Amino acid sequence: MSCQHPNCFYPIHSTCTNHCHWSLCEEHINEHRKSLLTEFEELLQDLINPTDELSKLMETRKQIFTVEQHKQLDYLKQTHEKQINIIELPLITINKFQEQHNKISKHLVQIKTNEISLKQNDFQQIDTLSKEINQYKNSLKAKENQILTMKLLAIFVLHKEGDKKVKILQEEFNLESFGYFERRGVQPLLVFSARTVTERTALGTRQSVEADQNVNALVHVYVRPDGLASVIIADSEYPQRVAHTLLSKVMDDFTNAYPPSSWANMNEQTGKMASLSEVLRKYQNPQEADPLMRLQKDLDDTKDILKSTLVNVLERGEKIDDLVARSSDLSFEAKAFYKTARKTNRCCTLF
Known part of the structure; x- marks a missing residue:
């Protein structure tokens, strides 16, 4: 039998068993193998562009995710600091009340040891401090109630x-x-x-x-x-x-x-x-x-x-x-x- 390549009458050398199953002469079987290899290389090359595009896409998404994550972390940090400030501001006022209380307490010790005398002004200081504490306490409760009454x-x-x-x-x-x-x-x-x-x-x-x-x-x-x-x-x-x-x-x-x-x-x-x-x-x-x-x-x-x-x-x-x-x-x-x-x-x- 002769080669199946058009216009070729040379005897068959081998058969392409993995692809087209053509029986070809030695020259055309080698040519056929080279052609298949070239086609395969071209197809492989065609995969590079979409693969690169996918890689770039995922890198972009990774960058966006990283930026967004940093934003979230910054926001959480800011929110945390804001909440801490909300708590710390009243604590500053409360510490001032405590300092005034400690000052009056020391004053009381001096009175008990007869270092100084008890005066009307001492009662006024306690009365003033008591009013300030109660007013501040009521203002904090009012803020809480305002939130609770929102509907x-x-x-x-x-x-x-x-x-x-x-x-x-x-x-x-x-x-x-x-x-x-x-x-x-x-x-x-x-x-x-x-x-x-x-x-x-x-x-x-x-x-x-x-x-x-x-x-x-x-x-x-x-x-x-x-x-x-x-x-x-x-x-x-x-x-x-x-x-x-x-x-x-x-x-x-x-x-x-x-x-x-x-x-x-x-x-x-x-x-x-x-x-x-x-x-x-x-x-x-x-x-x-x-x-x-x-x-x-x-x-x-x-x-x-x-x-x-x-x-x-x-x-x-x-x-x-x-x-x-x-x-x-x-x-x-x-x-x-x-x-x-x-x-x-x-x-x-x-x-």
């Missing part, structure tokens, strides 16, 4: 389609500060306020809306450019920056749980993100949000957060009473509760 009343995740259509995908409430019967009226009003403010907030906008001049409550809202929105309703003492940090966290968590492609097809109240109730519980104390503040780089300056009132948020010609009357979020009982609370300026009403 997050509700958190909502919503989706805004078009100019106004808004769906509430998930909600959580903390109504422990209200009486049992009040809760049945308050909760629908919170839902109504969340939907109303979100409908009137443009895409890509943050704002904090005062519910009413007679009410100690703020509606914090952030509508992302992709239409996902979150609302936090809290009392006015709750730090605005913390509230808006939580808004971003809630939406990031929701996006991880439900991809954007699913939002338009979700029905009302179908979100089941377990972390929402944990956020509402954990961040009743705003100090718990300190680690989150570093992550929200877009909130370094709160001047970008619009501040408004509910009346200003409403469109021209709209009245809150008319919106309440037409709202499907409010039952007959809730509307009656609203009217009664409105007339009496009850603290539990939001409008």
Whole structure:
């Protein structure tokens, strides 16, 4: 038999058993082997570029991770120093009280040994020191009570389609500060306020809306450019920056749980993100949000957060009473509760 190479009639020398199984003459089998080797080298060379790219990519990620880790360590250090300062400042004042106490104690020893006489001024010093200590003690308690009395009343995740259509995908409430019967009226009003403010907030906008001049409550809202929105309703003492940090966290968590492609097809109240109730519980104390503040780089300056009132948020010609009357979020009982609370300026009403 002759060589299988085209136009070759030389006798077969050997067969390419590992590749094409052609039977070739000596010249063409050597040529074939060289060709295969060249092809293999070229393929191997082609692997160098993507391998180098992967290597560079991982090196870049490593650098980013290292930089981010240093930032986190710096932040933890700063937070630690801040917390230490918070503790040390009162200790400095307390040490001054102790120094004054020690000074008076030494004075007492001198009086007992008849080195000096007991005078009216000595009693005045003790009285003054006692008042200063009690005043400082009360001021520390007042600061603690201020934190403890801050309240997050509700958190909502919503989706805004078009100019106004808004769906509430998930909600959580903390109504422990209200009486049992009040809760049945308050909760629908919170839902109504969340939907109303979100409908009137443009895409890509943050704002904090005062519910009413007679009410100690703020509606914090952030509508992302992709239409996902979150609302936090809290009392006015709750730090605005913390509230808006939580808004971003809630939406990031929701996006991880439900991809954007699913939002338009979700029905009302179908979100089941377990972390929402944990956020509402954990961040009743705003100090718990300190680690989150570093992550929200877009909130370094709160001047970008619009501040408004509910009346200003409403469109021209709209009245809150008319919106309440037409709202499907409010039952007959809730509307009656609203009217009664409105007339009496009850603290539990939001409008």
